[in-house]
Amino acid sequence: MYVSMIFLSITIGTTIAIIILRTTMIIWNYWNRKQFKWETNNGRYWALITGQIVDGGVGYEFARQLALKGYNLMIISGDPAAQLQEKKQLIQRECPFVQIRIMIVDFRRSNIWDNIQLVLPSMVMNRNGLIINITSITSLHNGPAISYGSTKFEKFKYFQSFIAYYSRGLHQECLANNVLIYTLTPGSMSTSLMEMKPILMLPSARRYVQGALCTINWDTTENFGYLPRFLTATILYCIETLSEWQPIGLNKNLIECFCCCCSK
Numbered sequence: 001m002y003v004s005m006i007f008l009s010i011t012i013g014t015t016i017a018i019i020i021l022r023t024t025m026i027i028w029n030y031w032n033r034k035q036f037k038w039e040t041n042n043g044r045y046w047a048l049i050t051g052q053i054v055d056g057g058v059g060y061e062f063a064r065q066l067a068l069k070g071y072n073l074m075i076i077s078g079d080p081a082a083q084l085q086e087k088k089q090l091i092q093r094e095c096p097f098v099q100i101r102i103m104i105v106d107f108r109r110s111n112i113w114d115n116i117q118l119v120l121p122s123m124v125m126n127r128n129g130l131i132i133n134i135t136s137i138t139s140l141h142n143g144p145a146i147s148y149g150s151t152k153f154e155k156f157k158y159f160q161s162f163i164a165y166y167s168r169g170l171h172q173e174c175l176a177n178n179v180l181i182y183t184l185t186p187g188s189m190s191t192s193l194m195e196m197k198p199i200l201m202l203p204s205a206r207r208y209v210q211g212a213l214c215t216i217n218w219d220t221t222e223n224f225g226y227l228p229r230f231l232t233a234t235i236l237y238c239i240e241t242l243s244e245w246q247p248i249g250l251n252k253n254l255i256e257c258f259c260c261c262c263s264k
Contacts (some may be wrong), residue, residue, distance in 0.1 A: 019235070023234050027231070027232050029219070030230070035214070035217045036130060036217060038213070045071055046074055047063075047066040047067075047074070049073060050075075050115050051079045052077065054080065054084060054087055055080040055179065056081040058191075058208065058209060059077075061205045062095065064090060065209050066213075067095040067231050068095055072098050073091070075088070075101070075102045076115075077104065078108075079104075081102070084104075094242060115130060116170070120174070123139075124174065127178040129180070130216070131182070132182050134183075134186065135167075135184070136160040137185045137186065163183070164222065168221050169205045178217060183221060184212055184222070185224055186212075186225055187224065188206050189203055190202050191205050200228050203226055208225060208226055212225030215227075
């Protein structure tokens with residue numbers, strides 16, 4: 001009994017130590033990553049923004065904050081033209097020296113590859129560029145539901161997983177040409193569509209984009225884009241990985257022995 005308790009205590013202590021060590025190593029690599037340098041070439045560079053803008057969410061904030069960095073904007077969206085013009089004027093007031101152009105596109109007749117093909121060839125030719133693909137945090141959790149599900153949400157997860165997988169492959173192909181393909185997996189945010197106030201683990205779109213632009217780097221292919229969520233996911237990942245590791249006989253019998261002793 002006591003030998004089993006000693007083994008259990010050593011196992012728990014070893015597991016906690018490994019979790020701390022592994023988490024420290026991941027955080028160390030995070031802080032020492034080679035960050036992407038935001039250079040505008042004296043206002044000559046353009047940022048192409050595709051997707052929804054008028055809801056004031058992530059798309060709008062990326063446009064706004066890249067404009068604040070000095071990038072000219074080409075906005076390609078399926079939103080109503082009048083509302084896009086309103087958002088354009090809001091950004092233009094904050095950034096009067098940048099150029100902003102708008103193109104209305106029906107995204108039902110295009111896909112992610114069409115969007116990337118607009119800019120990727122010239123980036124590869126000039127050996128300079130960045131493409132940010134935004135997918136869902138569900139793309140990191142593949143499972144039976146993604147392979148065999150038929151509901152709209154499960155199909156959504158399948159599509160998001162495809163974007164993440166496609167971006168990883170494209171990242172490897174383009175890295176030699178000094179073109180960075182990066183994937184962000186945001187998770188939930190406090191936007192105009194939600195009736196929840198921003199909190200630490202539910203950031204506003206503005207706060208998320210501020211953090212996301214700082215996390216883009218050359219050493220990884222994807223990131224949560226938000227430090228509190230990254231730290232939480234790192235700890236959970238370490239626990240999940242170690243849950244299948246049995247270093248010195250941690251098994252059901254030892255756990256039952258521990259519970260038995262505690263109940264006495």
